[in-house]
Amino acid sequence: MSNYDGFLTAISKLLPADQVRRDATSLETYGQDWSNLLSPNAKAILFPANTEQVSQILKLATEYKQTIVPSGGRTGLSGGAVATQGECVLSLEKINFIGPIDTLSQTVTVGAGAITQAVHEATAPHGLTWPVDFASKGSSQVGGNISTNAGGVRVLRYGSTRNWVLGLTAVTMDGTRHTLNGSLEKNNTGVDFKQMLIGSEGTLAVITEATLKLCPIPRSRLVFLFSLPDFASVVRLFQFARNKVKQISAFECMDEACFTVTCQHLNITPPLKEAAKGYVLLEVQNESFENSEAWLNEIFEKQLVTEGLMAQSEKEAETFWQIREGIAESVLAGHEVHQEDVSVPLANLGAFYAQIHSRYTQEYPHAEIYFFGHIGDGNLHIFIRKPKNLTKEAFIQMAHESDLKLFETLAKFEGSVSAEHGIGLLKRHAIHFSRTPAELAIFRQLKKIFDPLHLLNPGKIFEP
Numbered sequence: 001m002s003n004y005d006g007f008l009t010a011i012s013k014l015l016p017a018d019q020v021r022r023d024a025t026s027l028e029t030y031g032q033d034w035s036n037l038l039s040p041n042a043k044a045i046l047f048p049a050n051t052e053q054v055s056q057i058l059k060l061a062t063e064y065k066q067t068i069v070p071s072g073g074r075t076g077l078s079g080g081a082v083a084t085q086g087e088c089v090l091s092l093e094k095i096n097f098i099g100p101i102d103t104l105s106q107t108v109t110v111g112a113g114a115i116t117q118a119v120h121e122a123t124a125p126h127g128l129t130w131p132v133d134f135a136s137k138g139s140s141q142v143g144g145n146i147s148t149n150a151g152g153v154r155v156l157r158y159g160s161t162r163n164w165v166l167g168l169t170a171v172t173m174d175g176t177r178h179t180l181n182g183s184l185e186k187n188n189t190g191v192d193f194k195q196m197l198i199g200s201e202g203t204l205a206v207i208t209e210a211t212l213k214l215c216p217i218p219r220s221r222l223v224f225l226f227s228l229p230d231f232a233s234v235v236r237l238f239q240f241a242r243n244k245v246k247q248i249s250a251f252e253c254m255d256e257a258c259f260t261v262t263c264q265h266l267n268i269t270p271p272l273k274e275a276a277k278g279y280v281l282l283e284v285q286n287e288s289f290e291n292s293e294a295w296l297n298e299i300f301e302k303q304l305v306t307e308g309l310m311a312q313s314e315k316e317a318e319t320f321w322q323i324r325e326g327i328a329e330s331v332l333a334g335h336e337v338h339q340e341d342v343s344v345p346l347a348n349l350g351a352f353y354a355q356i357h358s359r360y361t362q363e364y365p366h367a368e369i370y371f372f373g374h375i376g377d378g379n380l381h382i383f384i385r386k387p388k389n390l391t392k393e394a395f396i397q398m399a400h401e402s403d404l405k406l407f408e409t410l411a412k413f414e415g416s417v418s419a420e421h422g423i424g425l426l427k428r429h430a431i432h433f434s435r436t437p438a439e440l441a442i443f444r445q446l447k448k449i450f451d452p453l454h455l456l457n458p459g460k461i462f463e464p
């Protein structure tokens, strides 16, 4: 039984008053994430300033049996950082230091609350970057990126976040501070605990610091925007480009609905003349146009695309990227949206899309549905806006029913119910489509070892 009052009294002796908030706005803001479909119900928001304070807070939480939700930039889309059950939110935003850039080992140590884009800005003058990159980078935090093993627009070239983390400092619920792997590139001394924490969505420990691996910023990039006759051509174009081009750094696709709503929302004049069924943004690194000319000609000869533009300036390249990166924000703006984030092996993508697209259009002819994704990774996002005439409850029910059909199809195509956004609360009912009972049993045992009283991010990923 939680003793919240006792916990709060103890916390008020530990933290200065400005590191604890209980006003309605803070409870609402910090209790919620971008998924915005669940009602927040946080009791208090705590803002530790260092690892030692995190350790003391977690020790007290264990003593008073107070549940805790670790919170980063709250850009998550699966409800992982939402406090729905009277938890105290532990915001890492004050632990946001960015240490000196080590240009010899190409690493940097940062606080978990460092904003992703701030890390990019700090490393850029050294010709280096942390290649974890997506539209929410201006708000998301390194701790959140690591806890969700974030993907994004560079996975095709660099892989997901877990490839770019060398070491972690993390605290378990008993208050123990663990320094995992430091800045070692090689360390084969048994199970890598740091990798167990990456992608565990704050259910095992609170990450307070990370040593990140950096890579050189590419010398140059070419950015193309293509329109395509249909989705089947998206996969064919990718196959063609992959065979011809060495350094594809992004291959992103969107349907007509995404393209239109984003250009409207961001007030961008559509760069391509004709509307099309599908669009692809292709980015190639460190390659000259002379090399590209031949394969570009071939793309048109083979009628893989109907129209195409190569960005003529960095500004134009930015505009192409703005359209791609603005999709989620534009679809979500002012709407309640059910989001799917699935992946299938690339070989199955065309057939999978054809099957689900035809079902969605038949079953939900009046719903606004948006398809886009990191197609080079086999990752498709499906966003469904709540129709105005449906209540939130009816919409969630509709979305759940639709989900089950989607996940059954997905299982046939050997896919995953969460490609990159995680399970959180919103995909919990679907985890068994992608993980076996034996795997889930091991996960539950791990949870018991790290958090025996089930106080840390309770109910996330699986039911307590």
Ligand SMILES: Cc1cc2nc3c(=O)[nH]c(=O)nc-3n(C[C@H](O)[C@H](O)[C@H](O)COP(=O)(O)OP(=O)(O)OC[C@H]3O[C@@H](n4cnc5c(N)ncnc54)[C@H](O)[C@@H]3O)c2cc1C
Pocket (backbone or CB within 6 Å): 033, 034, 069, 070, 071, 072, 073, 074, 075, 076, 077, 079, 080, 081, 092, 112, 133, 134, 135, 136, 139, 140, 141, 142, 143, 144, 145, 146, 147, 148, 149, 150, 151, 152, 153, 201, 202, 203, 205, 206, 207, 208, 328, 329, 420, 421, 424, 457, 460
């Ligand atoms: C417009 C938009 C575009 C997006 N695009 C992408 C994309 O392309 N690819 C992608 O992968 N995601 C994307 N996302 C989702 C989201 O940005 C990522 O999941 C991001 O990594 C979350 O980081 P955050 O700091 O906001 O974490 P939060 O949302 O605050 O938290 C996410 C999870 O991590 C836990 N957590 C946070 N910090 C810590 C910590 N220090 N220690 C332990 N646990 C912690 C939380 O409890 C929660 O379970 C997008 C979101 C938006 C709004």
